[in-house]
Amino acid sequence: TQLLEQSPQFLSIQEGENLTVYCNSSSVFSSLQWYRQEPGEGPVLLVTVVTGGEVKKLKRLTFQFGDARKDSSLHITAAQPGDTGLYLCAGPFTGGGNKLTFGTGTQLKVEL
Amino acid sequence: DAGITQSPRHKVTETGTPVTLRCHQTENHRYMYWYRQDPGHGLRLIHYSYGVKDTDKGEVSDGYSVSRSKTEDFLLTLESATSSQTSVYFCAIRGIGDQPQHFGDGTRLSIL
Numbered sequence: 001t002q003l004l005e006q007s008p009q010f011l012s013i014q015e016g017e018n019l020t021v022y023c024n025s026s027s028v029f030s031s032l033q034w035y036r037q038e039p040g041e042g043p044v045l046l047v048t049v050v051t052g053g054e055v056k057k058l059k060r061l062t063f064q065f066g067d068a069r070k071d072s073s074l075h076i077t078a079a080q081p082g083d084t085g086l087y088l089c090a091g092p093f094t095g096g097g098n099k100l101t102f103g104t105g106t107q108l109k110v111e112l
Numbered sequence: 113d114a115g116i117t118q119s120p121r122h123k124v125t126e127t128g129t130p131v132t133l134r135c136h137q138t139e140n141h142r143y144m145y146w147y148r149q150d151p152g153h154g155l156r157l158i159h160y161s162y163g164v165k166d167t168d169k170g171e172v173s174d175g176y177s178v179s180r181s182k183t184e185d186f187l188l189t190l191e192s193a194t195s196s197q198t199s200v201y202f203c204a205i206r207g208i209g210d211q212p213q214h215f216g217d218g219t220r221l222s223i224l
Contacts, residue, residue, distance in 0.1 A: 004154075006154075009152070033212065040217065040218070041217050041218070042116075042202050042204070042214075042215025042216050042217050042218055043155070043202075043215050044215070045212045045213070045214075048212065088154055088155065090155075098143050098160075098162065098206060099145075099157055099160060099170065100157070100213065101157075101171075102147075102154035102155040102156070103154050104152060104153060104154045105152075105154045
């Protein structure tokens, strides 16, 4: 079973602070995705990382895929209240089948 | 929006009753998925479909069945609902190749 563990589970910070969310596994993934989910809505894809060591930036969000492709991180610079939400990492099941396994999630709250 | 509609959006029912959730897409995508989301577990795959009448089990399929008689509709049935099936259910769709999954807005199901 491929498990994706996220930490921290909950994070409450003030506007302007920086934060990092981690997604770790003992399994190797061909790629990892990051989603953000707001209350009452489904998850929305933010980014896909596919190469070990890859770094992708999306405005104030920086995503990194570990060299061994077993872990990933999401760093947010100068967090804003609009960043509040549930952040989920996900990776494809071994053997394909176009299925994803999701991490346990990190609930982020950014306060004024 | 990715053209996904889940119905109903909310449902309260009693233990032992049958329940059917519907996912309708207008994108003509091949793949469709049903997930459940519970605190501390992220999203867990229940069943998925890779074409009309082609379905397969996910990681938490016990107590659930699915049907896909048309490309656009994917039904999830709880034959005899139990309180442990109280959850938020999400449908997702995906095209071929490297296209990402797109999610509906969820169905909140409460079984009393």
